[in-house]
Every structure is written in structure tokens, then in C-alpha cells.
Amino acid sequence: MAAQALSSQREIRRRNLSRVLYAVAEQGPSSRAAVAARLGLTRTAVSTLVDELLGSGLLTEQGPTPPDGGPGRPGTALALTDRGPCGLGAEIGVDHLAVCAVDVRGQVRARGEIGSAGRNSEPGVVLARLRRLVDEVAAQACELGLSPAAVAVAVPGLVARGTSTVVHAPNLGWHDTDIAPALTKMGTNTRSGSETALPTEAAGKPLPLIVDNEANLGALAELWLDSGRVPRDFVHVSAEVGIGAAVVLDGELLRGNRGFAGEIGHVPVRPDGPRCACGGQGCLEQYAGEPALLHAAGIAADGPRDAALAALRDRAASGNERALRALEEAGTALGLALAGAVNLLDPSALVLGGVLARFAPWLRPSLERELMGRTAAPGALPELLVSGLGTDGPLLGAAHAAVRGVLDDPLSYRAGIGG
Template sequence: MDTQSAQAFDLDARDTTRLRVLQCIRAGGAISRTDIARDLDSSPATVTSACGALLDAGMIREVKAAPSESVQRGRPRVMLEVNADAFAVAGVKVARRAIHVMLVDFKGGEIGTYLHVLKQSCMPARALTHEVRRAVELACAQSGLDMGILAGIALGLPGFMHADSAFMHWSSSVEERNVDFRPLFQEVLPCPTFLDNDANLVAKAEHLFGAGRGLRNFLVVTIEHGVGMGIVLGGELYRGERGCGAEFGHVKVQFEGAVCQCGQRGCLEAYVGEYALIRDASVGRQSDVHKSLQDILDAARSGDALSHEVLERASQILGVALASLVNLFDPEHIVLARSRPKFDNPYTDAMLDALQRNTVQVDAPLPGITVRNLDETMWAKGAAAHGIEMVSILKIRERGAVDAA
């Protein structure tokens, strides 16, 4: 459960119980009222009341247990599961070159995906909101889904933003600073829309579907054009008081160093982000020699000394920075998710070696490290998972208001 988001919606005790029950059913797949009461350490009467409200709202449904799960005599055991048909949700990731959309049902089952190519990587907030609408429209059309039935859209952006208020302090995808997206969402998009940092949504996806599944304390570091991080502590995302926490890409690694896209100097991503590698590998050369990370990797494989040096140095800087995370958080696991193309093993080895050499040495193993190429759908899948959580909270609050009327 996203407790911070639930608090932002100001759920009362009854609605909080309903949300906990719904999340227990979602985690269990198919579960009885008795097992819910046991798992939540709650009274059967309380669970029965909450389930009744969720059934009336169409958010869950009853199913008969499989024969092996039922008692030998008497009525078949009744189980509860999330009603996949209750709502549809869109998860949206805004990248530099495209908008990735994933449509899911209320149970999290994928309905369809869509890639909407962008003509420019940075644009005014209003224009970006219209591009998001267009991308979702096309995704729905491709999947044969009426856009009007969407219950929510969850949008992941790079940068500093306050998820609860949909306020963006800064993003590399938006021309303006300090944008309140909520009125734009209400004006342009057809349903409630929720905003969060894109790396937070990758962390949510890893927590639900990937290397963080079953873990309570782990970190996800994303490296594409810039560098992001998602922090899961105690099983929940940590966003910071202003929504500006976990900005690993903007920790300083060099006093008065290279200019970062955020406007400051010496940030980590100004040395390891894709734009930084292209910049450094092009020093003293024609500006159009390296247009992508793939160009740099190809040049290094062909024996280009500068390209190799840039990749080696960036890998070592990243390894030292990751060691600082281990020293600071002592996490169970770290997921390093790079954008494509895949890095060659020597550069990954250089990063891991720098991490190990710069971590405080104790008589205990280092946290597990997963290094993966980031599948574009993982961003949107995390956004969709966030959308399901937020729609759940919203619908439970609406149901509570109906009951109180």
C-alpha cells in the first residue's frame, strides 16, 4: 500500500481498512475472508464489512475455490479476488524521444502497449499534456478500448516533482519550471491523472514484478539520458518531503565540475548520463561524430582510445557513487537499470570493482546487485501499477462518501 498517497487523500479509518483489505486480496490472488482476517490481524466482522463495501463497488468479486481448496462436505469455500473488469488504467512514461503507454485492467493484466514518437525532447507543459492525451488516445484505439472508460492515468516524468500535488519543480522534458500540472490534467485529460518521478515508478515495477519482489529495503538506479533513483524503505517508496528526494543523479562528484542539464555543476549525471558521454567522447572532434551511446560503444570496440577512456571513467565514477549508496543505506539489493544499448562486460566489471573497493569493509557480504538493460515497458508498467493504487484509493474514498451520505 502506498501509505503516503493514502494519507494525502485523507482516508478515514473505515476507508483505510477497506484499502488494506483490497491490497491483501490483490496480493493473495484469490483469498478467503478468514485468511484476510488472519493476515491483517483483524476481526472477521471488520473484514466482512469491508469486503461487502468492495463487492458493492464492483472492485472485487467472489469465486468458488478449486476442489482441492474446498472442504470435503458442505458448501464450496468462497474466495475473493480483484475484479479485473472493474476499471482500466493507463501507465505513461515520458522519455526524450517517445511516450510509452501501457493499458492495464484493474487486476494489472496488460491490455496493450503503444509507442508515441515525439518530435522534440523538451516542450511547454501544456504541449506535453496534449501529447500525452494523443498518445493515450492512440493506445486505446490500437487496443480497441474506449478512452472514456479509463479510470486513471499515471504519468512518469524525469525530474523533481511532488507526487501528491502533481507539482513539478523541474524536468528535462518541460521548458518551464515550477508547473502545477493538476489544472492542466483536469483541462486536457479525460480522467484523474497522477504524476510521479519516473525512477520511482521503475522502483515500483521492480518491487511488484522484478528483482525487488518480496524485499522491503532496496534501491533502483536508472541511467538513460540522465540518472534517477527510486528508494523503497520498509516496503514503501520514499519520495522526500518536497518530492525531491532520491535525486542520485544530482549528488555532486566534482567541485565546480561539468555543467549538468539541471543548471548546476559537478552532478553525477553530468559524467555518466548519455548526454555527458556523447559530450566527452566528442571533445576535439567534429560535433556530429557521436550522436548516440551506440556510436561511442561501436567506436570503443573498434579501438578508439578516447571512447574507451570515456566509458571506463564513467563506469568507475558510477561505481564510487554506488558505493556511497551502500555506505549510506545498507540496502538488501540494488538494481542498476541502464537504457539500451547493452554495455560491454569490461565496463560493467570496472563499475562493480570500483563499488567494491569503495564500500566500507565489514565481515558481511555486499548487497545483491542486479545490472540490467531497462526494457522500455518497465517504466510504463511501474506507472500503471501506481495508477492502479491511486485509482483504488480514489474509488474507495468515493465509496466512503456515498456510504456517509
């Protein structure tokens, strides 16, 4: 009984420490009194929690501030630190690798990106490049007084729930690939050329590693970074070479039994259509994926990706009939697939991300037309929103997922640094 009571007390303390951190994150610099009022805790309790967080280096004290903005004895403004822990987010794309470091305030402090021919490349080669890029960005973060707390990687494929194994990534050609060994083993320090522990290792131990589908992390980025506009129930659909979706219900990501929920790119919209890399036929990706869009518009997809997408946008903006027809057909295919999701899930909103966000003005008319004609429930359709994160959603979602572990469980972070 005593052990249970101690465990319960520790859990309450952990939860309240986390609540204080999130309160300061949401309010900005705040006095102890303001935090206590927001959380419904006594000032004494909040002061004790704040002292612990100050000792952990997660909070800092700034100048005096009137309590609650009113008259009276000034309080001391509390703010999240701009040093200390950060999250490393990484993205494996078909044609690029990207890494960024985000501090506990949610600010991007370091970033790196390189081109990488990922399609049908050996996983070991791609992951070795990613490891070097992760360590370069981690080193940049360390020079800013930051210390990586975890690494999260966004991948364009199915990830077995609770593991670091990419079960199937058709656009990379990967099967049953565990990416943890490449990101956690000892490597060569790029500065000294010696075999040594790199910034992704703390006290000789690998950092916690999170691996998730890029659409899932993109959806979490929408939820966390644009919560004033995006509701707590939505379907997020994004495209690059492939198309992925993620479902958020009441603020929680729907993962499915094995963690494979959201593969909307492989929903057949025309069962007699062309063969897909997944083995199916007539999948959504064959009509609304990036290569399909470019091919239908008559634009070569074997050159620089950004240049090809810019050409498609320019042609659409100038009224090029072939480009407009390609985008209309892609919108129609999206509408067919999303109508099924709307009928099944009844979300409050649909969010277009990635390349879909860039071409939303031309996709929207045919997409909405299909939704209107195929949605069974009466009344208004779900709100159709365009992501403000552009193509950075999965990368930002990964970095924030890594750093939020500190905000969610400051006790474990403190234990990790010897507090």
C-alpha cells in the same frame, strides 16, 4: 464523540476492504475461508466485506473451490475483476511519450507510444500530444469494459511534493511547469471531432492526477512487481538521457523535504569536469548518461535512439575497445556516486534500471571495484541487482500507482461511482 466513533469505524472498514483486495491479489483466486485465515478475521466479517466488494464490481466469483485446497464443503473462488477500474500511466521522455492502462489485477490492457522531440520543446506542445495519447489509450481501455480511475505521469525532472508542477527538468528544458491543466481540460474527441468530455474525465470531473519523478515511479515498480527478488531497502538507479535514483527504506519511498530526493545524476564525480545542464560541473550524467556513453563510444546520438543503443551493445559484445572503455568509465563514475549512497544509507541492494540494466554486464566490474574500494562499512557489499522491467519501469510504476488508489481506498472508489 459519536462523529469520531463513526469516522473510526469507517476507517476500519476501509482498511479491511483494502486488505481483502490485496489478499486476493497476492493469493490469486481464493475462497472466503482462505481470505479470512490469511487476514485473521472471522468468516462472517470477511463475507460482509466480500459482499460489499462484489457489489462494487471489484471482485468477481468464479467456480467452486475446496476451502484451503483440502476436503470439505466447496467454497466459491473470489478473484479481482478484469473489468471496472484501471489506472492510466504516462511517461514523458526526452524522445518519446508512452501511456498504458493497467487493471486492478496488475495486467497491462492497452498501450500506446509515439516519438516526441521533448528536449527544449514548448511544454504546451508536448503536453497536448500526451493528452491525445492518454485519451486514445483510455478509449481503448473503455472498449474492454474498463473505466479509468486515475492518471499518473512519470517525468524526468524535479516535481514539487504534493503538486503537479515540474520545478526543473534540465533534459527537457522545463521550469515551473504545471502539467495538470493540459491533462484535465476539455479536449477534442478524436472520433467525433467535437469538444466534449473525454475518457480522462468522469461525470464531467477530471480524474485524480499524480505527477512524480520517473526514478521514483521506477523504484515503486520494482518494489511492487518484483518484491520476491527486490528487498524492502534499496537504491534504484536508472538512466536514459539523464540519470535518476530513488531510495526505498522499509518499503517506503524516501522523498525528501521538498520531494527532490534521488537526483544522483547531478552528484559531481569529477568537480573539474564538463558543465552539466543543471548548472553544475562534472556531474554523473556527464559520464554515465546515455548521450555521454554514446559519445565516448564514438556513436552518433542524433539518430534513432534504439539503433544507437543497439550499436553500442553490439560493439561491446564484439570487444570493441572504445565501446568497452566508455562502459568501464561509466561504471567507474556510477561506483563513485553509489559508494556515497551506500555509506550514507546502508541499503540491502542496489538496482540498475533503464539503459543501465541493458549494459549491466559491462558496467558491473568497474562499478563493483569502486564500491569495494570506497565503502566504509565492513562485510559484504549491497547486492547488485539488474531490473527485469527494462525501460518500462517508470511507465508501469505510474500505471500501478494510479490503480493502487482503488485497492488502497475502495470506499472512495465506490463513492465515486455512486455506490
